[in-house]
């Protein structure tokens with residue numbers, strides 16, 4: 001469906017979503033192997049299968065030029081979704097279009113318009129220097145030589161790997177290799193980039209370099225990006241919107257900033273007491289951590305914040321106080337651990353309104 005695309009500086013006209021996914025499902029039939037010799041022998045004659053619903057009835061839409069985080073715990077269905085959008089696998093049901101192409105129809109024209117980068121998979125020739133793989137890409141994608149040289153030089157300089165492109169890929173560090181993978185993925189100037197864990201295993205410096213590159217490249221070229229990552233630093237640096245998937249189903253689709261508000265049941269009160277110590281009865285307010293007398297933090301249920309603050313300020317001499325959100329990383333980790341129980345903290349919080357006892361009355 002055509003719609004107005006407000007996020008795009010260069011797109012003031014009516015445009016189609018770059019990616020449209022509707023009720024997409026992918027089910028695998030997996031052989032269930034029983035333990036023990038007898039069961040194994042029996043399995044030779046009578047095979048038992050179980051069904052794995054990797055992606056269940058997933059729908060979302062992404063506008064041209066958006067950079068969207070696709071988050072979820074291990075086995076949530078992220079890679080399967082990206083494989084579907086790349087046309088590597090067929091869905092069991094449902095539909096999707098990317099740039100108006102149905103990915104699993106595998107049209108040549110579509111292959112030139114997107115790229116998939118998988119942090120856990122090497123797409124370059126292991127024994128050859130990266131520049132040989134780049135040349136191979138030029139042939140595969142039939143990139144005009146002048147354009148190819150210009151793009152390669154731009155990418156090589158942006159990612160600071162000029163000295164490394166003639167070294168066999170197997171001799172490169174993980175971070176250097178990932179930078180080469182990104183160059184290879186972008187040489188044909190795709191409009192859609194699917195990134196599956198591009199910073200997995202990288203040290204902090206390499207992670208930041210990849211983040212900065214992606215941010216710059218995306219803003220310069222206006223490409224549409226889906227990014228899966230377990231590193232919330234990547235996500236916070238790059239994406240304003242997040243789609244959260246768990247057990248194959250979408251649990252949240254909206255601004256990243258809303259996640260903490262919607263799913264966190266707690267906030268953190270940061271306190272600095274006058275004097276050099278902290279009171280020893282702070283546990284009655286919540287979980288005490290980060291203890292550096294006279295400073296300390298207490299994690300408190302969201303709906304008790306004002307009561308706790310009132311009691312604290314009445315009972316103690318406090319020099320400084322602040323209320324902080326819990327880090328996104330923790331909130332998401334909690335969501336993934338607790339599954340549906342962590343959903344909708346905003347609703348649940350209303351039931352937790354226990355009074356805070358005054359000091360000495362416990």
Ligand SMILES: Nc1ncnc2c1ncn2[C@@H]1O[C@H](COP(=O)(O)OP(=O)(O)OP(=O)(O)O)[C@@H](O)[C@H]1O
Pocket residue numbers: 028029030052053054055072073074075076077078079080081
């Ligand atoms: N080829 C396959 N055959 C059978 N089951 C599969 C296959 N590929 C994925 N699955 C199953 O589908 C589910 C989703 O897997 P998927 O790789 O999409 O998860 P993910 O969110 O990418 O996880 P991770 O963060 O660990 O990469 C898992 O239960 C997985 O075991």
